[in-house]
Amino acid sequence: MPEFNLVLESPDSDMFSNFYKAKIDLDTLSGDAFFEQYIVSSDFLNLCELYGCKYFSLPLIIELCKGGTVDKGYNLFFAHSRCSILDSSKSKFTLMDEGLLRPEAERQGMPLIYDRIEEFVIRAGVGEDLFYCEELKQMVCSSEFRHGYFERKLVGLKFKKIDSDFRYAPWG
Numbered sequence: 001m002p003e004f005n006l007v008l009e010s011p012d013s014d015m016f017s018n019f020y021k022a023k024i025d026l027d028t029l030s031g032d033a034f035f036e037q038y039i040v041s042s043d044f045l046n047l048c049e050l051y052g053c054k055y056f057s058l059p060l061i062i063e064l065c066k067g068g069t070v071d072k073g074y075n076l077f078f079a080h081s082r083c084s085i086l087d088s089s090k091s092k093f094t095l096m097d098e099g100l101l102r103p104e105a106e107r108q109g110m111p112l113i114y115d116r117i118e119e120f121v122i123r124a125g126v127g128e129d130l131f132y133c134e135e136l137k138q139m140v141c142s143s144e145f146r147h148g149y150f151e152r153k154l155v156g157l158k159f160k161k162i163d164s165d166f167r168y169a170p171w172g
Contacts, residue, residue: 010080013056026065032044051145
């Protein structure tokens with residue numbers, strides 16, 4: 001699989017082959033979405049289609065150890081939608097001192113890195129149902145998408161509501 005930096009940009013489908021094969025050191029595989037590995041089931045893709053999500057996927061043939069087979073069809077999955085959802089005028093946050101991480105010349109054009117977000121207020125007008133969140137550096141979905149996920153009895157994801165109790169502290 002080609003290398004890319006998801007923090008900077010979504011990968012382009014032209015970077016990839018038409019399909020991939022993966023050997024996984026497990027006896028069984030169940031679940032519908034494994035974002036850290038970019039793997040989702042065909043059932044998850046159907047949900048994305050229903051909600052009009054912007055993404056591209058590639059067929060993935062999975063071989064389990066000891067010759068086991070998977071019960072579902074799986075795909076590599078890459079969201080095209082990227083959103084900044086933080087209303088910075090209403091939220092309380094501190095930015096990381098990036099000078100500790102890299103020289104200023106290397107930081108030009110890089111996205112902000114949040115040290116902490118104590119009060120995360122979502123800006124008005126976010127219209128995507130599934131997207132890569134620029135502030136959190138991870139996938140985020142709408143409550144409607146979450147409802148559809150559970151309604152279809154999909155498994156594999158854990159959800160955390162972004163509300164007045166939500167705190168973001170990636171460094172602990």
